[in-house]
Amino acid sequence: MTVLDTGRVRLHVQRLAPPDGRPARATVVLVHGLLTDSLASYYFTIAPALAAAGLDVVMYDQRGHGRSERPARGYGLDDAAGDLDAVLDGLGVPGPVHLVGNSYGGTVAFAYALRRPERVASLVVVESEPATPAWAVKLAGLLERVRHEMTADEGAALAWIAAHHGGHTARLAKAAGRLVRDTSIATDIPAGPVLDDAAIRTLRRPVLALYGADSDLAEQAPRMRALLPHCTAELVPGLRHSVLVEAPARVRDAVLDWVGRHGPPEAAERLPAEVGPGVRAR
């Protein structure tokens, strides 16, 4: 198991290379979601196929999750984006990367692409949205509900989860309970920083956004298309939030196709917003 000490936190990282020592076509960095999620959601779904297709695949457990360290505080979006930056530095990842983010992992990817656009070639986000004021309110409610349920009567909550979603999900929920009880995550994440529409529009990198057609987040698809300068948004029929684990082949094919069509930004392709703040394509 590879553990990367960023100086602020120890993070569990996994990297899969193309087989037979072939040089990688590009690097994809896979960022997982909140609470019950970990890099395992990629490791056992799309990651091996992406590596087999010739990509350098980087995964890491976000702080507090999986096998990474669980510090008592420091769970804001800036911390999460800083961890992603440190993973790229720590692994010596060359060139701009394609970020793949699931749920909150996509929110981290948006934040990072705005903070370090020169390190990002494109984004693929699954069931995800940028950190807006409405997002912060929603996440505050969700995190507080989980914290309350896992504090008031953890046994009953876990029994209900085991009965409805199986023993494995209940074990993941138990770990999530420790995270929300023992750390400041429930207050840190809603604290932002959040982005207004104008800030989101400054994201010049191409974005592929996938949503479950039956998900609460499906309404984000037209919004992302309207807001982002280069966005393809697609709905996956019959699914709600669990698009990655329930339709891994769909996500895998989408990522491979997308990465194949979006090489690292060439000089000619560099977008006006990066030349100077006065030049805006809108």
Place this chain on the structure above:
Amino acid sequence: MTTSRPGTSGEADEAEILAELTAMIRQVLEGYEVEEGEVTMRTRFGADLELESIDLVTLAGLLQERYGGAVNFAEFVADLDLEEIIELDVGRLVGHIRRCLKASDGVGTR
């Protein structure tokens, strides 16, 4: 594994692989205490050992360290979804390791 005697080595291989896998599972579980003899071919990773998906990532890493490229865990689980992987039993993995080692003819696996 310099020689292979078909017909007699099968069970010995299986027992040996099970013992090695059991040691790896103990390492993954660290403080969780798996009692001696508790891991059998029928022991399930999720329901019996209470492994989480991230624990199986760790186990895959230990398999890689032990067997190198000869045993490909990713290939083993490629056609399964996450819930199916979690509910696999130890015997299925032992069988996979045996087949992989046979296919690579034992060369470079020791």
